[in-house]
Amino acid sequence: MPDLTLTTGDVDAASAVLIAAATALEARSEPLWPPATLTPERLLKHYPAASWRVAWQGGRAAACMSLQDRDLLFWPEDAPGTALYLHKLAVHPDAQGRGLSGWMLDRAVQEGREHGLAALKLDTATARPKLCALYESYGFQRVAERRVLGFDVTLYTLDLR
Secondary structure, X not given: OOXXXXXXXXXXXXXXXXXXXXXXXXXXXXXXXOHHHHOHHHHHOOOOHHHEEEEEEOOEEEEEEEEEOOOOOOOOOOOOOOEEEEXXXXXXXXXXXXXXXXXXXXXXXXXXXXOXXXXXXXXXXXXXXXXXXXXXXXXXXXXXXXXXXXXXXXXXXXXXX
């Protein structure tokens, strides 16, 4: 990917990417996240500022994700220090189709390995076959399906060893 840089902690830029992506999905009748839940203030209630990674291309926020060292909601049985947990991966609509999702996943894998973690884990809506296919094509293994807070989710893991 030419001209990409990754920064940490910019929740305002992450929020802008997420809102743009969520709005575009709604316009295609494929809602994922309500845009009102993606403001910086709302995001900070669940995802610390330091967890945010933003990819910049040509001075514009192009993609984002949150990486956390614990996920008690979706992975309560996991011991601390064993995995990195990915949330809210999104690519701005203006930057889609350029492989940014894979680039972001590569960065998450790199970070997990640098910290000596055994796995990268995530959850996604079970009823989102395109998202499931994206993660599976990257190499994630489907390990479980659960109902969490009224939503059916599929849990995925990627071995980092």
